[in-house]
């Protein structure tokens with residue numbers, strides 16, 4: 575079962591946004607410290623309040639894009655970070671996006687999608703990555719829920735699943751998760767094979 579825009583709008587309207595941590599998560603802050611090229615094209619899909627996009631923007635990255643299916647998420651982000659270029663806020667479905675990026679950052683987007691969409695997620699990610707582009711971020715290593723988001727997953731299952739699509743530069747327990755997610759996340763750094 576796919577969750578459509580109405581579902582996500584309702585979550586935002588009802589403030590059922592338990593995923594929202596209120597600050598940029600450590601794995602991204604640390605990863606960004608290794609990026610020296612400030613004009614690489616970066617996408618954050620299912621961005622929500624996009625604290626990581628704000629962080630990158632404030633650190634001088636000038637080609638950061640965010641997409642969310644819910645206009646409410648983007649309105650909230652826009653209000654909080656008025657200096658972020660409005661043309662880089664994409665309102666729409668990730669699966670309909672046709673562009674290319676050097677780096678795509680994953681945090682609680684994969685787990686927001688129904689597991690039946692995981693293959694489509696990988697295929698679409700591959701279509702969005704420029705040559706040498708990378709998909710980097712965190713995935714839950716936690717069973718979580720099977721009937722509503724956040725849908726769970728495990729390191730073992732990811733080791734089986736992702737090599738069909740990507741070259742796995744890193745797929746390991748995340749060592750610098752935020753405290754509430756410590757021991758429940760894996761860090762990924764994938765690229766097209």
Ligand SMILES: C[S@@+](CC[C@H](N)C(=O)[O-])C[C@H]1O[C@@H](n2cnc3c(N)ncnc32)[C@H](O)[C@@H]1O
Pocket residue numbers: 577582583593594595619620621622623624641642643644647666667668669681682683686
């Ligand atoms: C669990 S939230 C995570 C938000 C953000 N990544 C964070 O960590 O705070 C999932 C977000 O993905 C958005 N979303 C769900 N399906 C989407 C789709 N097909 N395309 C774009 N955004 C989508 C939702 O509106 C929601 O804001």
